[in-house]
Amino acid sequence: MTKKNKIILGLTILVVIVGVVAFWPKEEEINKIVDSPVVVPDRIITDYGSDTGAKEISLSEEQYSEVYLIKDLRDKVPINRTYFLIDFDYGVNKFIVKYKDTNKGVAEFEKWLVDTGYNVISKEYFQIK
Amino acid sequence: MSESPKNIKVLVGALRDLQGRVLLSNERLYIESRQVFEKLQGLKLAKTSDLDVNHIDKTIKVLEALPKEITELDIEELGKESKEPESKALNEKELDQLLDDYKKSESENEKGKIEEKIKKSGNKENVDRFIDTQKEIAKKFKEEAAFESASKTRAKKTIMELVDEFKKAGNDKKREIEKEIYLITGEKDAQKYIQKSEAVVNRNTKGLEKINVDLREKVSQDLIKISENQPEKVVKIVEEASLKEEFDKKRTEREIKKNVKGSEEAERIVQKIEEIRAEIKVEGKAEEIAQITYEKLKTENIPVSERIKVELKEEILSSWKEGDEIKIPDQLQGKGGEIVVREAAKAADIFKENNLEVVVNYRAGELGKEIGTELRRSGVSDEKLIERYVEVSNRLTNNPETIRVEAKRGEIANFVEANNKNVGAGEVERSIDEARFMAKSVVMAPKKFNKAIKDYNEARDLIGAEKLPKLKEIRVVEKMTSLFKNSPGMLRLMNGAQRMTGIFQRINAFPGSLLARTGMQKAGYKILGKIGGQAAVEFVKNAAAVIAKEGTLQGVKTIALSLMGKGAVVAGSGAATGGALAGVVAAFQALPVVGQVVAVVVAAVVLLKGVIDGVKGVLSKITGLDMNGVKNFVSDTLGLGKFVGGTVQFAADVGTLLVGIPTFIGMLAMGAIVTPVVIFFFLGTMAYSMFQQNLVSSLVPPADMSNCVLKSEYGGAINCDQNAPENSITGVDKANFIDIANRWQSGSNFASVCYNDTVNRALCAGINPTYALWVWLHESGASNYSRDDIEDFGIHDSTTPNRNFDAQITKFLTLTGVGSRCLSDPRINGDFWLSWATSYLNGYDCDPDKPNSIFPDMTPRKYAAGLRDQWTWISSSPIPNGILVAKGGKNCGQIGIGSTEYAGNAHEVTDKDGNVWVCTENTQSPIGDFDPNSPGLGGVVVDGECSVGEVVVPTRQCDSQWGQIPLNGGSCANGKPGTICSAGCGPTSVSMLTRHVNGSLTPNNVIFSRGSAYYNMGCEGSSLSQAQTELVKQFGSEAVSLDSVTQGCDEKAIANWICSGKVVMVLANFYRNTSLELGGHFVMAVGVRDGKIVVQDPYYDATDTPFDGTKAYGYAHDIRGCLLVDKTAVK
Structure with a gap:
């Protein structure tokens, strides 16, 4: 190995070490990641009447938002974040949340819920494991 | 619509193509329209609230009123220039001051100086802000200009502008403008109209000067219309009465009567005068409130532009027309102007309360104009007929x-x-x-109401249902008049309610009117307001709640019965218990003693008219005097006037009553104060108990004939020969044909009853019977009379009635040359069925692509394609190249009308007056043979990737065991009660699971069991939440997912749920007929096969995988909601 190559190797190792140290997730970083909120579109009611006897679903604005967000999230899971992972279990019909680190997971999950707007979804739809 | 509309002009065309359907029936068009309105709102040219999904005509009007440069601009380009200028926060006070001065400066010179000063400051930020300010000013100016331009365009729609344009236009343009003038005024000759208009203005310069410029045009237009074909004298009276401040209605009517034929015509003219006066007063007041509000807003330093006045005026007028609150214009939202607008709303309310009659006359005038324009647009040219229709519509809505x-x-x-x-x-x-x-109708005298219904139906029949205006008011009148026309039993109930209401009105109004007549108007008005006003408000609220809950037919029935039974309507309690009556009694007790006595005596006189008449008869015999002649004697013979005469007659009647009841003779000797109090308690108690116990025979409701209709109105009979001989046709299976007819559309058809007759008559006439069957099926669903306008074989001419099998098939079988007429036309290309379709669909036009005038979506080419497709549904033989076959059939010499056959269990009943009614009775027991120990039934396992079908028992809502059982709730639009077959997809789906637990838990037992969530369901059907309630009751809340998450479902989720062991009850929009119209429907998703969801369907049997994207009858279009049930709990 030439001297030049040794220097390059050394510099590369140094850069890697600096990179790892610099980008290693820190506790306070949880608060730095900001997720954009999910926009709930306006409702479009498509009730065409019925020849066989089905009436329109009557949802309040709040219910509609919740329904939309649940479906939206169900379509996006599984989501793997730094300290938690979320998926949907059709068997129990709930979102399953797994914390990789309990304290940090709770903090990140709660923040993520607020940032994304998924905090509108009632807690009973989330099963924490 | 195949692609997005390029500009607003194209969008308007697409909206017109909806042909009166609600906008939401075309989801894509709705979204595009919404986007356009959002952009227009950004440009301040319209509001998003102007997009009225239920009244497309209003939406179209808004779009049409936009300037040409906007309507022809690419939609994508709309609003691009309206981006808010970037605002930069600067703090320098100096700059602020300079900018302020710049904004206020009036001359360019002044502006230039300030500009120079700012630039000299050398600060780039300052210069930028200056440029921004310039932009802002330019934008504001542009907005104002755009608004003014839009207003002007709107104004172009007014007659004066059209007239001006007409004068300047060339011949082609002239014709176009002339048409527009005609649509608004009814005058076909624009030149003539201009002359009339000038004459009106010249004659009434002074009168017209007093009113607002914008309004002058409208008033002149009204004056021309009202004076049409009237003698000069009448014209003069009309113009004076309309424009002068003082107005003596009776005197005017008297004067007009002298100069026109018939009092009805005089009344009509007076009504029109009142409408013009109302227009001047109402629009003037709206203008005044808007102006005051604008000034207040400015005083409060709230930034508003001039156009807020126009917006406010429109809001105020709209609130008076719709009977709703004033909405705060967008421009004022969040700017602190809300309080000022609320003050305006209050002022508008006070005006309306004190001028209710004026407001109603204003509504009548406006509705009349809208109806007129719409009818002319639909091709109705008989102005007398239009007037007649307007008059009767207003009699029922704005009276x-x-x-x-x-x-x-x-x-x-x-x-x-x-x-x-x-x-x-x-x-x-x-x-x-x-x-x-209902509130307006119930206070009408029965005779007047019945006449109005009759008059309305006559006028609308002359116009033709398809030409009627698509206006909300007309939709309501249409529905309600048709309800009373088709159900005489209901009309009787209504008349009973009207009589009862009449009695209450007399009780309520008399003390007030007496006080008013004796000079105490204020007190009289207050009492009337207190009793009548509150009762009316409560009535409408409760009646609306009852109708919403029970549907129109059942709701009206409940309201009428409640009024007759108790004099009140209370929502949510079935029969009423107090409500308005309690309010009336409470208010009554607050009256002074004299008022109470007078009121009770009036009630007694009204109720005991029979007793009084009897006693009068006896007294007349004894004395030889005419006891009914008191009024005339006093008023005419003694010349004391009708009021005095009427009062004395009333006193004489009371006296007669008291003479007739000996008990009172002794009481008459009592003191002047004690006597009325005793009378009050005695008669009051008696009258009240009569109301409560329904003892007044004339008010007792007639027997419940609500399931009966007059034979002449009944659509459930058919005049085919039900005993016609049977013939076999190669490739056609009778059972298959009946099955297809049953699935063609909901309701009752006569496929099984008239199949043999259709085939035999066709063979006897030498017409291909399969072709006859196809036409019969395609045109009327095999005489499915659920719709009023059914033409059994599609024969549409004045000599062949609809809903008449015999007349229709007779004419149909004579059309032997229908297929060859256009065959030689090069556009047909020798295609026999295309040739046939052009003639059959469009008469004498051989254009294969010409849309049909009634169904514009249909062209002969599409019609022929439909025939080829559907031929295979009913026949396994190939489609021939002609309609003629060798004559055959049986007993061809005896063809004719067979006996009348009723659908279902309908039968004839003759009442005591000799009227023949057709009544439908329920022969099936609602509660079937429920057995708590009945074993459960097995389901059907789906052979595929996943299945929960083993716990789902295939069950059909039209099963003969329960299909025809009528439901308890609201009836269908045709007045007939809903049945499990017509509206039971929800409970039938639930029953698919309950039958797995207990085989006797059939749909009828699910619906009619004690406390069932379905118990009160009617023709409108049921919801997912009702299904949830019943399923939770059966399987427990743990097993049924009650959470709303289940409503946001899609195919992927359904498949996953099924594979996780859940049965999914799906609510989806299905293609409900071959025209691919959509309708909501419940099915049970039970398995996944080859990646597709497999269902058990209670109604359609086109497929068991309806979610695979196929666009055909019986397939699903989109999913609206789901409900999950854990398979393991279904045991």
């Missing part, structure tokens, strides 16, 4: 005689929603309109 204090629309909606948690917004709106109609 000053029937108006009472109005509750606000929003307030009623809240009340209805509070009482009916599962009712959609559309249903709430509909129930309010119908309740308001």
Whole structure:
């Protein structure tokens, strides 16, 4: 190995070490990641009447938002974040949340819920494991 | 619509193509329209609220009123220039001051100096801000200009502008403008109209000067219309009466009567005068309130532009027209102007309360104009007929005689929603309109009401249903008049309610009117307001809630029965228990003693008219005097006037009554004060108990004939020969044909009853019987009379009635050359069925692509394609190249009308007056043979990737064991009760699971069991939440996912749920007929096979995988909601 190559190797190792140290997730970083909120579109009611006897679903604005967000999230899971992972279990019909680190997971999950707007979804739809 | 509209002009065309359907029926068009309105709102050219999904004509009007440069601009380009200028925060006070001065500066010179000063400051930020300010000013100017331009365009629609344009236009343009003038005025000759207009203005310069410039045009236009074909004298009276401040209605009517033929014509003219006066007063007041509000807003330093005045005026007028609250214009939202607008709303309310009759006349005038324009647009040219239709429509909707204090629309909606948690917004709106109609109708005298219904139906029949205006008011009148026309039993109930209401009105009004007549108008008015006003408000609220809950037919029935039984309507309690009556009694007790006595005596006289008449008869015999002649004697012979005469007659009647009841003779000796009090208690108690116990025979409701209709009105009979001989046709299976007819559309058809007759007659005439069957099926669903306008074989001419099998098939079988007429036309290319389709669809036109005038979506080419497709449904033989076959058939010499056959279990009943009714009775027991120990039935396992079908028992809603059982709730639009077959997909789906547990838990047992969530369901069907309630009851809340997450479902989720062991009850929009119209429907998703969801369907059997994207009858279009049931709990 030439001297030049040794220097390059050394510099590369140094850069890697600096990179790892610099980008290693820190506790306070949880608060730095900001997720954009999910926009709930306006409702479009498509009730065409019925020849066989089905009436329109009557949802309040709040219910509609919740329904939309649940479906939206169900379509996006599984989501793997730094300290938690979320998926949907059709068997129990709930979102399953797994914390990789309990304290940090709770903090990140709660923040993520607020940032994304998924905090509108009632807690009973989330099963924490 | 295949692609997005390029510009607003194209969008308007697409909206017109909806042909009166609601906008939401075309989801894509709705979204595009919404985007356009959002852009227009950004440009301040319209509001998003102008997009009225239920009244496309209004939406179209808004779009058409836009400037040409906007309507022809690419939609994508719309609003691009309206981006808000970037605002930069600067703090320098100096700069602020300079900019302020710049804004205020009037001359360019002054502006230049300031500009120079700013630039000299050398600060780039300052210069930028200056440029921004310039932009802002330019933008504001542009907005104002755009608004003014839009206003001007709107104004172009007014007659004066059209007239001006007409004068300058060339010949082609002239014709176009002339048409527009005609649509608005009814005058075909524009030149003539101009002359009339000038004459009116010249004659009334002074009168017209007093009113607002914009309004002058409208008033002149009204004056021309009203004076049409009237003698000069009448014209003069009309113009004076309309424009002068003082107006003596009676004197004017007297004067007009002298100069026109018939009092009805005089009344009509006077009504029109009142409408013009109302227009001047109402629009003037709206202008005044808007002006004051604008000034207040400016005083409060709230940034507003001039156009807020126009917006406010429009809001105020709209609130008076719709009976709703004033909405705060967008421009003022969040700017602190809300309080000022609320003050304006209050002023508008006060005006309306004190001028209710004027407001109603204004509504009548406006509705009349809208109806006129719409009818002319639809091709109705008989102005007399238009006038007749307008008059009777207003008699039923905007009648000053029937108006009472109005509750606000929003307030009623809240009340209805509070009482009916599962009712959609559309249903709430509909129930309010119908309740308001009921409120107006119930205070009409029965005779007047019945005449109005008759007059309306005559006028609308002359016009033709398809030409009627697509206006909300007309929709309500149409529905309600048709209800009373088709159900004489219901009309009787209504008349009973009207009589009862009449008695209450007399009780309520007399003390007030007496006080008013004796000079105590204020007190009289207050009492009337207190009793009548509140009762009216409560009535509408409660009636709307009842209609929303029970549907129109059942709701009206409940209201009428409640009024007759107790004099009140209370939502949510079935028969009423107090309500308005309690309010009336409470208010009554607050009256002074004299008022109470007078009121009770009036009631007694009204109720005991029979007793009085009897006693009068005896007295007349004894004395030889005419006891009914007191009034005439006093008023005419003694010349004391009708009021005195009437009062003395009243006193004489009371005296007669007291003479007739010996008990009172002794009491008459009592003191002057004690006597009326005793009378009050005695008669009051008696009258009240009579109301309560329904002892007044004339008020006792007639027997419940609501399931009966007059034979002449009944659509369930058919005049085919039900005993016609049977013939076999190669490739056609009778059972298959009947099955297809049953699936063609809901309701009752006569496929099985008239199949043999159709085939035999066709063979006897030498017409291909399969072709005859196809036409019969395609044109009327094999005589499915659920619709009023059914033409059994599609014969559409004046000599062949619809809903008449015999007449229709007779004419149909004579059309032997129909297929060859256009065969030689090069556009047909020798295609026999295309040739046939051009003639059959469009008469004498051989254009294969010409849309049909009634169904514009249909062209001969499409029609022929439909025939080829559907031929295979009913026949396994190939389609021939002609319609003629060798004559055959049996007993061809005896073809004719067979005996009348009724559908279902309908039968004839003759009442005591000799009227023949057709009544439908339920022969199936609602509660079937439920056995708690009945074993469960097995389901059907789906052979595929996943299955939960083993716990789902295939069950059909039209099964002969329960299909025809009528439901308890509201009836269908045709007045007939809903059945499990027509509306039971929800409970039938539930039953698929319950039958796995207990085989006797059939749909009827699910619906009619004690406490069932389905117990009160009617023709409108049921919801997912009702299904949830019943399923939870059966399987427990743990097993049924009650959470709303299940409503946001899609195919992927359904498949996953099934594979996780859940049965999924799916609510989806299905293609409900071959025209691919959509309708909501429940099915049970039970398995996954080859990646597709497999269902058990209670109704359609086109497929068991309806979600695979196929666009055909019986397949699903989109999913609306789901409900999950854990398979393991279904045991």
